[in-house]
Each structure stands twice: as structure tokens, then as C-alpha cells.
Amino acid sequence: MTNFQGQYIGFGSGSTAAPDPEALGDTVSASTGRYFYSGVPHSRGLHGAGTTGTSEPYISSPTQLGSDTDWQMTDFNNSMGHALRNSGQLWAWGYNHYGQLGIGTSGASHQIKTSPVQVGSESDWIHCANSKDTGFGIRSGGTLWSWGQGTGGTLGDGTTNNTSSPAQIGPSGGWTWVSAATKSICAIQDGKLFTWGYNNYGQLGHGNTTDISSPVQIGSSTGWTKCSSSGASMAGIDGGKIFVWGYAGNGQKGDGTTTNVSSPVQVGSATNWTDITMWNGCVALNSAGELWSWGYGGAGKLGHGNTTSLSTPAQIGAETYWESISMNANGLMARRTDGKLYVCGANYYATFFGASGATSGTITSPTLMGGTEGGAVSTYISMKCSAITGYEYAAHWIY
Secondary structure: OOOOOOOOOOOOOOOOOOOOOOOOHHHHOOOOEOEEEEEOOOOOOOOOOOOOHHHOOOEEEEEEOOOOOEEEEEEEOOOEEEEEEOOOOEEEEEEOOOOOOOOOOOOHHHOEEEEEEEOOOOOOEEEEEEEOOEEEEEEOOOOEEEEEOOHHHOOOOOOOOOEEEEEEOOOOOOEEEEEEEOOEEEEEEOOEEEEEEOOOOOOOOOOOOOOEEEEEEOOOOOOEEEEEEOOOEEEEEEOOEEEEEEOOOOOOOOOOOOOOEEEEEEOOOOOOEEEEEEOOEEEEEEOOOOEEEEEOOHHHOOOOOOOOOEEEEEEOOOOOOEEEEEEOOOEEEEEEOOOOEEEEEEOHHHOOOOHHHOOOOEEEEEEEOOOOOOOOOOOOOEEEEEEOOOOOEEEEEEO
16 A cells, blocks of 8 residues: 555546556555464454464464465455455455355355455456445446445445345446445545445534435545545545544544544645544554554554554654555554554554564554564555454454
């Protein structure tokens, strides 16, 4: 994922032309990649390694998933994982009770897939994202698809029904990005920002708290380049400016207050932001390569050397070589321009495989990932970290 992750354009509405790999960044990178994981997936087979529960103990060193070298991006949560191959195939594993893997089955007899299973037979997927029990993907024509649990209108098809196979959202293309978390979804189509799903904190950004079962545009801007959903809150970049809305109890709104808002509020006055991701807090990159964070600081996830929450953005260090970011409930991962991956936050059960010798507790400042494969690598193609509940602390990445 580059600084400009999610800022790609190039499919006009309804276009069937293949996307430009360079314009799409890592999403359709022609590079090969190995899939690695660490941490504790507990009972749902979230590592995709063929085991569950007590037979899948925590992994404190980088462990490769199989021997394939053609993975290109991944997204996973406490329910399931999805990943793309360079061939454009989409694969899934984990919990499948509601059909959230998208493989055409659901229910108790199809509950868990402990190894990757292909989603359909298509080979033109370019992006994937996971909400809790719902999956999303974008295909090369810019069409947006969903599957799994439809509670709260999460599928975006105007209903609350479940579906176990990918179904297209609307008739048109032009979709370039989708972010999903805890049944509140945001996505970008031709530079326009759309949201749907749960809206109990105003996180859909429409000035109210009404749930929506199909995509509705926020405002009229066509300059959105990135959006991120953390469930109760959302954030996005429009014309280089960061906006946040929804739940703000941890200071994630970034304006010095903790009052919830149901419409986008700009964070500061800077216009050079290039990437943002959030979960109880925010981490963002700007065009200078600086790394900034704010919001919930528990477990040291903000990277400022402490566990203090912040209600306004603060730069992490003084370095200007950051280019990729990922955040979850209790952790932060960031990649430098030299390919080295740094982590901070909860290191329970050695989730971040003993960064700098740490095997438990918290890491409050960005620390180089330790282990056999976690040091100086030239290109991390994609990364995703998850600190879920109980024993389910895990990190997945591809390079």
C-alpha cells in the first residue's frame, strides 16, 4: 500500500476497461508476494493454516501461509479473512455461518473453513474488504459486490437479507475503494463518497442516526480519494483535507473535543494528507512522508511513547520516510520507504513476534518487527493487523 492507497481513478462509470496497475498501486501490483501471519487466531481458523482452537497456538515468529508467492492484498477481522492473488482470484477462510466467505454455502454445516477457498471462479477482483460477517469486493470493471450477513442493511442491496455468494451493489461501475467495519460501510465511486449500514452514532455522515440499506452520497464533492470505517466512526480525505464523523468519545474527531457528530468535520487546516485509517483513533500520512496519529491511545497504539489518548493530531517522531499504514483496536503497523515494517500497541501473546525482544505487554513507540522475516525487506505489498477480543490477537501481511 503506498501513500496514495485508495486514490486511484481510471474506471469511468460503467467502464469495462481493465484498471491501470500503476494507477491502482499495490491493489493490482504485478509483484509476487508471500503471505505471512503471527499471533493468536483462537477458534475460527483466521490464519488459514488448516487448524482452529487449541490446535492452532499463538505464533510469535513470522509464519508463511503455504508456499505460494502470488498474494497481493489481504483484509481480515475476527470473523474471516479474504485475500487476492495476482491472477485476480479472490480467496477466503474462517467463520462462514452467515455466508460471509462468499463461497455459496452457509449455516452450521459450513461454519468454518480453516484453509483458503476460492470465491467463485472469477479472475478480475482488484480489491477486498471485510465488515463483521460481511465481505466486499471490487472487480476490474469498477463494479462493487457484497456477500454475507445483511443485518442493518450492510450488504447495500436495499434489504437486510443474507447472501452466501457475491451480489452486485447497483448497476454501475466506477467504484475504486470500499472500507468496512462492524456493519457501517463507506465507499468511493468516481470521487464521490457513499455510506450505508448501521448509523447509531451518526457514522454514515448524513446528519442523522438512521440506518441505510443502500449507498447514499455524502454531500456533492467528487474529490474523495480515501475513506476508512471503524464501525462507530468514519474518516476520509477530500482534496487533501481530512474529515472525521460519528463517535468521538476517544478524541478521534481530531478537533480537541469528544462530542459525536453526524456530518463530516475537518481535522485541522492541512491540505496535504494522502492516506488515513482508523479504529478508535486515527493514523494518517501526508505528502511529506510524516506519520501522525490521534484518538484512543490505549496499549500505546498511537506510537507516542505512552498510552495517552489525544484529541488533536500529533506527529509520531520527526521522520519523513513513512509510506503505508494499518490500524486496529489495539495496534498500529507502518511501513517505511525502505520496506521495513514497524509496529506499536498491544503485543499480547507476542502478536508482533517479539519486536525488539518484546514478547508481551505493550509497545508504545514504533519498533522494528523482529523475527526471521520481519526486518529489512524491500517491498511489503499489503498488510493488515487485527487485535480482536480475548485471545484473538493477530497480524497478517504480504511481501
